[in-house]
Amino acid sequence: MKSVRFATKMDCEKIRDFLGQAKMEDDKINELYGQFMLLEEDGNIQAVIGYEQVEQDALIRSCLFTPAVDNVTFLHFFETFLQYTKEKSIRQLYLLTKHPQSLTIFQFFQFYPVDKEQVSEGIRRLEHFCKNVKQPKVIILNCQLLTKLSTD
Numbered sequence: 748m749k750s751v752r753f754a755t756k757m758d759c760e761k762i763r764d765f766l767g768q769a770k771m772e773d774d775k776i777n778e779l780y781g782q783f784m785l786l787e788e789d790g791n792i793q794a795v796i797g798y799e800q801v802e803q804d805a806l807i808r809s810c811l812f813t814p815a816v817d818n819v820t821f822l823h824f825f826e827t828f829l830q831y832t833k834e835k836s837i838r839q840l841y842l843l844t845k846h847p848q849s850l851t852i853f854q855f856f857q858f859y860p861v862d863k864e865q866v867s868e869g870i871r872r873l874e875h876f877c878k879n880v881k882q883p884k885v886i887i888l889n890c891q892l893l894t895k896l897s898t899d
Contacts, residue, residue, distance in 0.1 A: 749793070749820065751827055754783040765792045766809060775799070775875075779808070784831065786816065786824045794821070796828045798840075801869030803893075805832060807842035808875050822855075829856060833892050840890040841870050843879045847886065858888040865889070 754762060759776050762783055766776075776783070779799055786794035794812040798805045812821060832840055842858065844850075850860070863871070863880060866887060870876055879885060 749786060749788045751784065751786055751824060754780045754785055756780055758783070758785065761792060762795060762797075765795055766811060775808070783809075784824075784828050786812075786820070788815075794824055796825070798832070799873055799875060800835070800837065801867070801873065803836060803838040804867045804870050805837045805840050806870050806873055806876055807840065810842065825856060829890075829892070836893065838891070838893045839867060840892055841866060841876075842888050843876070843882075844886050844888065845882055845884055847884075850886065850888075853888050853890075856890060858890045861887050861889040863887060 756777075759780050762776050762780070762785075776797075779797065782799065783795055783797040785792055792813075793816050795809055796807060797809040798807050810825075816824070829840075840858075841861075842853070844853075866876070866889070880887065
């Protein structure tokens, strides 16, 4: 049976192992474990989405799925994550990718390419962003979750 939940401190090693299988590292898991959404089946991680929040903006630090996760499950899992971020009053969500083929998938969720200068200052200061934006052919994507309403 598949279940979706947020990680606890006890999941840190499991998350580290899961990301390590894809040669991904995240040295802030111990600090940010509560911001990692897990998709599990029979106690085994099938997918992880981890983010880091700065004020009302957030950066997706990791988004990884096993081949066992079908398209419908992926769509449901990612939609659940987006709904959660909206409930947390996150206005903008950013992610970095080196895979142009993933653009179509993320555009389905209203993510669009932006220039580095368009990224909020708080996100630009994050270590994860600074390190990864320097990678060759990296694409910055942004999703506007909540729009500020003018009271003027």
